[in-house]
Amino acid sequence: MVLPGLWLLLLLLLLLLLVAGARWLRGRRKVSNLRLPPLAPGFLHFLQPNLPIHLLGLSRKLGPIYRIRMGLQDVVVLNSNSAIKEALIKKWADFAGRPPIPYEKLELDLSLGDYSSTWRTHKKLSRSALMLGMRGSMEPLVEQLTQEFCEHMRAQAGTPVDIHKEFSLLTCGIICCLTFGDKDVTLVHTVHSCVQDLMQAWSHWSVQILDIMPFLRFLPNPGLWKLKRFQEHRDHIVRQQLKLHKDSLVAGQWNDMIDYMLQGMEQLREDKGEGQLHEGHVHMSVVDLFIGGTETTATTLSWAVAFLLHHPEIQKRLQEELDLKLGPSDSGSQILYKNRAQLPLLTATIAEVLRLRPAVPLALPHRTTRASSISGYDVPKDTIIIPNIQGANLDETVWELPSQFWPDRFLEPGRSPRSLSFGCGARVCLGEPLAQLELFVILARLLQAFTLLPPADGALPSLKPQSYAGVNLLIHPFRVRLQPRRPAPRDQGQSP
Structure with missing residues (x-):
C-alpha cells in the first residue's frame, strides 16, 4: 500500500x-x-549519502568545475583548491553573496545573510568583540575550563565515555562564558539542549528539501513547524541574556561579548556611519556563535580522538612531545597558543584532522553578486556556488596520498598547516581563531593527562562519516576509555 x-x-x-x-x-x-561549466547528468545528486565525495567523483569525469541541478536551478560546484581560491579570494567581491533562504528571515544573520554594507559592519563588530574584547581573557578561560573538563574525565577514569557529548558540553560552556559571562551549569545545559534540537531539526529531510523545492514551504510541514518552535526557544534564551546585560551595562566596561557588542552598536549609532546596526544584529551574532561554534569544534575534537585510536603510534609521539615541552599534567606548566610552533606534531595533527574531516565539508553556498568567471568559464549573476571543501582537501594535485591520515605531511618545510576547512575570503569562518585555540588547548591537555584507549572489547570507532544531511560532517557515536597517565595530585585526596 x-x-x-x-x-x-x-x-x-x-x-x-x-x-x-x-x-x-x-x-x-x-x-x-556563454561558455558555462559542463552539466552533470541527473537530478538526484543531493540524495547521495556521502555527497562531498560523490561530488569529488564527478570532477574526475567533468573537471574541477561543473554544474549540477538543484531543484529548479543549476548550481556550480568547485572541487579544487585553485578554483575555490580564484572565486573566494581573487574574485571575492563577485562571489560574496548568499542565496535567499525561503523559510526564515535571515537578513541579520552573519553566516547566511546576504553581502551588504550593513553585513560588513556587523561582521566587523562581531569579529572585534571576539578578537579584541575577549583578547585578554579567551585563552585563560579555555585553559581553565579544559582543566575542569580533565578533572571531570579523571573521575570517570577507565569507564568508556561518550566523548562527543563531553566535548559538546565543553565547547558550549566556553561559548557561554565568552558570550554571556556565565558558566552556570544549568544555563550551559539549557543552551546545549537547544543547539542539539536546532541541529537535528535543521537536518531533517522535510526542512532540507526546501532548499531544492522552495515552493513546498506553502504546504503543511511538521518538520518546519518543529524547527520554528526551537528557533523561538533559542530566541527567548538570547533575549533574556540581552535584557540582563542591558540592565547591568556600565559604559566603557565589558565582561563578555554581549557587553562589548551592545556598546559598539551604540557607538556606531552616534557616529551615524554607513551600515547601521541595532539590537537584532547583536542577537544574531550570539546565535551564530552558538550554532557555528559548539558542534563544529566538538565534532572535530571527536574526529581527532577517533583517528588517534586508530593510530596509537601517533598518539605516543604526541605524548612524548607534550612531556618534553610541558612535563606532567600536574606540573602547572603552560604553553601559550602564540608559541604553538613549539609543539609541531600537535599542530600538524590538528591540521590533518581538519583537512580530512572538515566540519562543514561543502561550506555554505555562495551567490554571485554580478556576472563573473572561473577558470575561463562564464558564471552569470545570481548563480549559486558550492565550494566542495572536503573535495579540495583531497585534491591529488595538492596533497600526496590525500585520503591517508598522515600528520607528518605538515612537518615538511614550506607546508602551511592551514587548509580550506574554515573557508576563505570575505566569508571565512568568523570563529576560526577561537576554534583553533580550543583544538590546540583541549587536545594538548587531554593527551597530557590521559592515554586514549578503545573500550574493553577493543572496538574502534568508524572513520566513515554519517550519511551527509544538513551542513555538518557528523561522526558515528563511539566510546573511549581515558586512562590517566599519572595518579591524581594529593590535593584531590588520592595517593601520588
Whole structure:
C-alpha cells in the first residue's frame, strides 16, 4: 500500500520536473552565448549519502568545475583548491553573496545573510568583540575550563565515555562564558539542549528539501513547524541574556561579548556611519556563535580522538612531545597558543584532522553578486556556488596520498598547516581563531593527562562519516576509555 504522503511527494516531483523543463528552455535561450561549466547528468545528486565525495567523483569525469541541478536551478560546484581560491579570494567581491533562504528571515544573520554594507559592519563588530574584547581573557578561560573538563574525565577514569557529548558540553560552556559571562551549569545545559534540537531539526529531510523545492514551504510541514518552535526557544534564551546585560551595562566596561557588542552598536549609532546596526544584529551574532561554534569544534575534537585510536603510534609521539615541552599534567606548566610552533606534531595533527574531516565539508553556498568567471568559464549573476571543501582537501594535485591520515605531511618545510576547512575570503569562518585555540588547548591537555584507549572489547570507532544531511560532517557515536597517565595530585585526596 502506498502512503498518501508518498503519492503527494511523487506528484510534487513530477511538477518539479515540468517546471524545471520550462525554466531550462527559457534559461537556455538566455545563456546560449556563454561558455558555462559542463552539466552533470541527473537530478538526484543531493540524495547521495556521502555527497562531498560523490561530488569529488564527478570532477574526475567533468573537471574541477561543473554544474549540477538543484531543484529548479543549476548550481556550480568547485572541487579544487585553485578554483575555490580564484572565486573566494581573487574574485571575492563577485562571489560574496548568499542565496535567499525561503523559510526564515535571515537578513541579520552573519553566516547566511546576504553581502551588504550593513553585513560588513556587523561582521566587523562581531569579529572585534571576539578578537579584541575577549583578547585578554579567551585563552585563560579555555585553559581553565579544559582543566575542569580533565578533572571531570579523571573521575570517570577507565569507564568508556561518550566523548562527543563531553566535548559538546565543553565547547558550549566556553561559548557561554565568552558570550554571556556565565558558566552556570544549568544555563550551559539549557543552551546545549537547544543547539542539539536546532541541529537535528535543521537536518531533517522535510526542512532540507526546501532548499531544492522552495515552493513546498506553502504546504503543511511538521518538520518546519518543529524547527520554528526551537528557533523561538533559542530566541527567548538570547533575549533574556540581552535584557540582563542591558540592565547591568556600565559604559566603557565589558565582561563578555554581549557587553562589548551592545556598546559598539551604540557607538556606531552616534557616529551615524554607513551600515547601521541595532539590537537584532547583536542577537544574531550570539546565535551564530552558538550554532557555528559548539558542534563544529566538538565534532572535530571527536574526529581527532577517533583517528588517534586508530593510530596509537601517533598518539605516543604526541605524548612524548607534550612531556618534553610541558612535563606532567600536574606540573602547572603552560604553553601559550602564540608559541604553538613549539609543539609541531600537535599542530600538524590538528591540521590533518581538519583537512580530512572538515566540519562543514561543502561550506555554505555562495551567490554571485554580478556576472563573473572561473577558470575561463562564464558564471552569470545570481548563480549559486558550492565550494566542495572536503573535495579540495583531497585534491591529488595538492596533497600526496590525500585520503591517508598522515600528520607528518605538515612537518615538511614550506607546508602551511592551514587548509580550506574554515573557508576563505570575505566569508571565512568568523570563529576560526577561537576554534583553533580550543583544538590546540583541549587536545594538548587531554593527551597530557590521559592515554586514549578503545573500550574493553577493543572496538574502534568508524572513520566513515554519517550519511551527509544538513551542513555538518557528523561522526558515528563511539566510546573511549581515558586512562590517566599519572595518579591524581594529593590535593584531590588520592595517593601520588
